[in-house]
Amino acid sequence: MTASTITSESTSPNFFRKAWAWIRKVPPVYPIFLVIFISLGFLNPTGYQTMNGIMTYLRPASPLAVLAIGEMFVLALGGFDLSIGAIVTFCVIASSKFLANNPANALPDIMILLVIGVIIGLANGFVVSFLKVPSFITTLGMMMIVRGAALYYVGGAPKGYLTDNWRMFGRNYIMGVPFFTRIPYAFLVLILLGTIAFIVFHRTNFGRQILAIGDNMRAAGLSGVKLKLVRMMTFVFCSVFAVLGGIMVGGYGGVNVTIGEGMELNAIAACVIGGVMLGGGKGNVIQVIFGAFTLQAIVNLLNQLGLPKPYTDAVQGLIIIGVVAYSALSTAKKR
């Protein structure tokens, strides 16, 4: 399609080349997202071509994006964080007991969860940078510890329900907004956290140091980056985002012991669709947000097609491989 429009317009081959070079520079996640989202719109016009429908879609997509942003920080560093799924589970089932069905406990609960998030991040960062255990193993161990601790705390099964004010961030909408008709709180939280993450990652020295470590840790260390400090802060950042994402996921999904299971893998997949390289040195907050949106759109697309759940899994696997292969091959060609 692009080729035909360009040939009809191109009076000089120079313009043709420039336009093509510009198109090639667009990160692959945007065209992929557009293709999937537009096909959703064709399948279900009321669901995905009206503001109302788009806002409904953004509600579960936003928590995933928050988790993916946190994960991106660690991936850009060159590590992994496998503990975020367990942190989500922890947030939900520990709160089910701690809230004791009393809305007044929501704020202290969230504060305590954030402190626990900081502690988990510090522990991950400490083990990686001082005990020199690879982050894959550190956070795998942390995954077992956090999930075990959550179940130990509640004694194996969730103890109550999540109060409505706690669930607000994942479940409720601001109604009656002009043009948008309604906006989920989750999306506003995502915009806030995304902006913070964007500034931290793209506009501060800390962000550049993360990328420098991801690119070449030795070189970064020799040029004066405080390796241990930056790594610990990055893991803290990721765990805190996991707690915030967990509160949103719990708000949307409610109490469920397996709610966070596999979410670390979804977040990593969203990052990779968003152009993050496993192994570090590359990352972009906005692309990762769209990576998460793409992943959610894939899930919705498969639901829309009415496939039974097992087939959805299989097709999702195929699409993820296809999407990543497309971006891998298109970046490989540019070099």
Next chain:
Amino acid sequence: MTTTTASENWFKRMTKSNKVPPVYFFLVVIFLVTGILDQILSDGQMFTNPAIMLNIIVRSVALGIVAVGQTLVLIGASIDLSVAYTISITAVMSSYIMQGDPAKVPFALVGVVVIGIVIGLTNGLIITKLKVNPFIATLGVSLIIKGIINATFSNYTGSVPQTFEFFGYGTIGPIPVSILILLLIVTIGWFILARTKFGAHLYGVGGNSEVARLSGVRTDRVLIGAHVLCSVSAVLSGIFLVSLMRSGAPWVGPNGVYDLNSIATAVIGGTALSGGKGGVWGTLAGVLIFGVLATAFNQLGVNPYMKNILQGVIIVLAVASYTVRSKKEAL
């Protein structure tokens, strides 16, 4: 002070000269500590009852077989997250084909090994030809297999003939067959890595793929080969599990967390996630650490959720026990 350094030096020399992976030291410590706790807090059978000692190893067989394959893949600087569902599909398909009939055993075995080869080829080709990161590629393949199994089977399917249970429950003299199988697989893994050209190439590809390619190694083929071997090891593990369970169920793989556990045991054993370093004997020690822990937790009657917490702590400590002294920064 001086004596500790002297003994450390002695220990270092010994481990170096015999090439014993340092994790065996941790294995002995874990065994002694849990054994002593067992003496104090429980009936102390871990040291005295040989059946329990054997049980530690028997528990480790299924994980051990697949961990050997995972070690090969990790040495090639790749990773395989699809082993859990490969185990599931093997368990289900083999018992479905056998239907308790000894005459159908060969068909079933050939069938599942072919499935394993296809899965391994798929993984390898996606990684090398489509240049998809192995983490994502095998995660995707794992989703695909999961979908296929769950669409076809939902519960225990078929059964294995009595004779087939020999692998899981049989003994030759006093030694369980399962232990011999584990030793055989580990020895094969060692032979491939240490005594064949393929093994040497695999270390080269994992260490530095570009250098290996420039020195004439067909890196793609080596990596695809490693993935095929890994999937086949997962198939063998699935066959072993189905002979234990007598009937295949789709949840055996994910319930045993064989994907992450096999990676954890390999890394505990000293195999580097970045590739080019490691070996199957270390992995065996990693697997035995898991076995000792499971047995000890049972003996001591630890709360199931506390088990999770302790296991997480010990995995990290096991790896830390040898990484903490390394000068290289980790990530």
